[in-house]
Amino acid sequence: MSELCYTVGVTHRLRDLTETAQGQGGYITRAQARHFITDTSLRRAVNDGRLVSPARGVYRFAASPPHPHEDLYAAWLLLDPEQTSGERLMNPDALVFGRSALEVLGLGDLPPHRHTFAVKTPRRLRRADVAFKVRQWEPGDWTQVEGMPVARPAWVVAEMVAEGADLEHMQMVLGDARRHRIDTADLRERLARLGRKAGQALEVLE
Numbered sequence: 082m083s084e085l086c087y088t089v090g091v092t093h094r095l096r097d098l099t100e101t102a103q104g105q106g107g108y109i110t111r112a113q114a115r116h117f118i119t120d121t122s123l124r125r126a127v128n129d130g131r132l133v134s135p136a137r138g139v140y141r142f143a144a145s146p147p148h149p150h151e152d153l154y155a156a157w158l159l160l161d162p163e164q165t166s167g168e169r170l171m172n173p174d175a176l177v178f179g180r181s182a183l184e185v186l187g188l189g190d191l192p193p194h195r196h197t198f199a200v201k202t203p204r205r206l207r208r209a210d211v212a213f214k215v216r217q218w219e220p221g222d223w224t225q226v227e228g229m230p231v232a233r234p235a236w237v238v239a240e241m242v243a244e245g246a247d248l249e250h251m252q253m254v255l256g257d258a259r260r261h262r263i264d265t266a267d268l269r270e271r272l273a274r275l276g277r278k279a280g281q282a283l284e285v286l287e
Contacts, residue, residue: 094118099142105158105166106228107145111138112162138162149227150185153177156196156211157229160204166228173230175200176223178214182237185226189254199232214240234263239271 097117102109109132114123123140126132132140136155141147148154158166160175177185180193195209199216206213223230238251255263 094122101165102142102145106148106154107142108148108154108158109140109142110158110162111140113165114140150229152210153181153185153196154227154229156208157198160198160206170225170228170230173223175213175230176216176218177226177229177231178216179212179237179241182232182234183254185229185231186234186237188234188237188257189250191250191254233267235265235268235271238263238268239275242272243275 094117098109098114101113111120111123118126123132127134127140130143133143134140135147135151136159138159139155157175157177161169175198176182177197178199179197180191181195181197183189183191184193195212197212197214199218200213201215201217203215204213218232218236221233222236223232225231234254238254241254242248242251255268259265
């Protein structure tokens, strides 16, 4: 096969990737891409600048702008690299959680040490920058932000209080959350489940 024919063929197959990528902000996982092109073609597309790879196993079309939380988004895509983001948003297998959720929601200024996700069953991943918390949730417990399923502020704040987060900082987070119309009734209910911690938390956060 001539170099010209090879290049044309890869170009056409790359175009086939765009439908999936367009639904994911211009991103594609290696597992998704391999349905259309080989790893060799992927590397060539990176080398010639058509694709960029912000994380191992994740690619972005160079013409697409970076996601505002690119590292976190790439980590979320890799939790189930075969499924599209649209499929996963219909019935999320993992929610952005903890400090990662606060960052995406724009609440407070606690930088996340790791990408944190809530999952319904225990999971292990060989990545030091990803952490899991086993939790159960209902459809009303999360919201879609920047193309990802993110735990609602009331849940995140209550969880962090339960884990011993600084209440004064949580008060600042709550101030930001109120501007986002946080469900205060939900927050009070969740804090009340903390037992002895509830009184102090409610006093400081109200």
